[in-house]
Amino acid sequence: MKKIDWYILKKFLATFFFAIFLFTVIAVVVDVSEKTDDFVKSRLGFTKIITQYYYGFIPHIVSLLFPLFVFIAVIFFTSKMAGKSEIIAILASGTSYSRWLRPYWIGGIFLASFLWISNQYIVPKANQIRGNFEAKYIDGNSSYDALLLRSNNIYRRIDSFTYCGIYGYDTLTKRGGPFFLYKVKGHLIVENLRADEIIWDTTQKWKLQEVISRKFDGIKEVQIKDTNQHRNFNFQPRDLSRDKYTKDKLTTPELNHFIKMEELRGSEGINELKIERYRRDATCITVLLLTMIGAVVAGKKVRGGSGVHLAVGFVIAALFIVINQFSTIFSTKGNLHPMIAAWIPNMIFLVVMVVLYKKAPK
Numbered sequence: 001m002k003k004i005d006w007y008i009l010k011k012f013l014a015t016f017f018f019a020i021f022l023f024t025v026i027a028v029v030v031d032v033s034e035k036t037d038d039f040v041k042s043r044l045g046f047t048k049i050i051t052q053y054y055y056g057f058i059p060h061i062v063s064l065l066f067p068l069f070v071f072i073a074v075i076f077f078t079s080k081m082a083g084k085s086e087i088i089a090i091l092a093s094g095t096s097y098s099r100w101l102r103p104y105w106i107g108g109i110f111l112a113s114f115l116w117i118s119n120q121y122i123v124p125k126a127n128q129i130r131g132n133f134e135a136k137y138i139d140g141n142s143s144y145d146a147l148l149l150r151s152n153n154i155y156r157r158i159d160s161f162t163y164c165g166i167y168g169y170d171t172l173t174k175r176g177g178p179f180f181l182y183k184v185k186g187h188l189i190v191e192n193l194r195a196d197e198i199i200w201d202t203t204q205k206w207k208l209q210e211v212i213s214r215k216f217d218g219i220k221e222v223q224i225k226d227t228n229q230h231r232n233f234n235f236q237p238r239d240l241s242r243d244k245y246t247k248d249k250l251t252t253p254e255l256n257h258f259i260k261m262e263e264l265r266g267s268e269g270i271n272e273l274k275i276e277r278y279r280r281d282a283t284c285i286t287v288l289l290l291t292m293i294g295a296v297v298a299g300k301k302v303r304g305g306s307g308v309h310l311a312v313g314f315v316i317a318a319l320f321i322v323i324n325q326f327s328t329i330f331s332t333k334g335n336l337h338p339m340i341a342a343w344i345p346n347m348i349f350l351v352v353m354v355v356l357y358k359k360a361p362k
Contacts, residue, residue: 001106004090008103011081016073016111020062023069027061028054035138042137056129060248063123066115067286068317072310074104074294079309082301097360101295108291112284119280120252131245154240156267158233161185166198166240174200174237179208191215195229200237205230247276271331274338282342289349290320296356316352320345 001009032039039049081087090100154166154176162183169176177197183190195208208229215222250258259273293316298309323345331341 004095005103005106008081009107011077012074012103012107013110015077016070019069019073019076020066023065024058024062028058031057038138044137053130053133056126056131056133059118059123059126060130063115063118066111067283067290068320070108070111070287071290071294071317072313074291075298075309075313078295078298082299082309085301087299088301100299101292104291104295105288108288111291112287115287116281116284119283124249124251124254127245127248131249135245156235157264158235164233169240171237171240177209189216201230203230204236206233247273252277252280269332271338271341275328275331275342278339278342282346285346286320286349289346289353290316293349293353293356296353296360300361320349323348 042049044052078087087100091097154169155163156165157163158181162181164179164181166176166179175197177195179193179195179198181191181193183192192214193208194212196210197208199207199209201207208231209227211224211226211229213224213226215224246258247255255273255277259270259277262270262273294313297312297316327336327341327344330336331338
């Protein structure tokens, strides 16, 4: 590390942390203005709102836009250096182009490592704070969310041969219905059960009401009707509660375990969980790629100075967000593998970085 490396690295980190700090203040002000009514209804004091909500909100919003602010910070300070002909002087002194990029690599790796550690353990803990507050004081005030909570349809695999479903399950009253159950053997259904309602009983068992059970043995069929039945299933009411913040609240080891359990249960929405898991790693590489793209783009002195460079930067950032959203949709709604969906933006921007590096004036 020489003086020029420390000079560039200090500019890099100082610009980035200043940009993040400024944006965080703006984000908090905007969020307060939007949630003022919810804060008043919660009847919580200033200190509790800070500790029970903003301690989680700030890490969440910072991690969400971390790569883009690294990119903007690199473009901003590098463009200033290019405008003052500092980069021309560095290259004219005999420093190679790749050598000039070394402090950018160092700064990018440092920030990427910081984000990786945060994504695995720190941000999920912050999301627990934010998610718990929003679920209790904000989402609870939404009639749409309340209606959605009462209209869940649940489909699960009980074991390797048995599948069930509950229509209109209500997580508040712990009841739903109609309920159905299939038991298969090979390619044949050996039991078909229907119940008008399923209720979580005080005996810690599931109570089925108005049950019709049909069992098949070859061409033979036995039909049984019961007013009530008590069953022991491998799930409880807490397993049927749908929390939209679950994937954000879990640390990476917990998320890996949760994904395995949901796969065994045959739950829906597995791809969303997997995308979240892979993206926690992919986002860190995104930081490094955008750092290098920003340095190469802004390292060339052009007419218009920082304005042109920032305009190009915002276009690239917008393209990244669009590609990221499209890949997520194709995975959650289609057949695109979650790992590919999480890494597609990085693969595309790796090609962009290589092309820009080869065409950069050296």
